[in-house]
Amino acid sequence: MDPITAAALAALAGGLGGEAGRHAWQGLTALVRRPFGRASTQGTEDGAAPRISSGELEVAALEGEPADPLRAQALATALGVRAALDDEFRALLDEWWQQAQAGSSGGDVHNSIGGNVESGATVVQSRDISALTFNMTRAPAARED
Numbered sequence: 001m002d003p004i005t006a007a008a009l010a011a012l013a014g015g016l017g018g019e020a021g022r023h024a025w026q027g028l029t030a031l032v033r034r035p036f037g038r039a040s041t042q043g044t045e046d047g048a049a050p051r052i053s054s055g056e057l058e059v060a061a062l063e064g065e066p067a068d069p070l071r072a073q074a075l076a077t078a079l080g081v082r083a084a085l086d087d088e089f090r091a092l093l094d095e096w097w098q099q100a101q102a103g104s105s106g107g108d109v110h111n112s113i114g115g116n117v118e119s120g121a122t123v124v125q126s127r128d129i130s131a132l133t134f135n136m137t138r139a140p141a142a143r144e145d
Helices: 006-013 018-032 058-062 069-085 085-103
Strands: none
Touching: 006 018, 006 058, 006 069, 018 058, 018 069, 018 085, 058 069, 069 085
């Protein structure tokens, strides 16, 4: 499994990657809420689940302050420890990470303008826009007398 970096987690928590990033973050949130697998209880003296973080608190903390590198590192560490103790979680985390990387790989953007376009018209070409508002007024057309 490729390591999940604190920087990548912070970027996802901060909304980088547009819709794909939000989807990846939601997937991680759902993943850490899963109960520990059976294999994670092996090796404890009383057979109880080990006293380690599921990652839920770290996800919530990073979501609250995505620019905090310490919170990002705490989440990366919690994920790594849980993956080391829970084979099922490790497999699911690896699958999530592969999908998250594939979703943020970019992609081609092809913008084109065709047809009848007014001279001086405003055109915006872009990719992955969210929470954007245009407040525009159109000047009245000049009268030809």
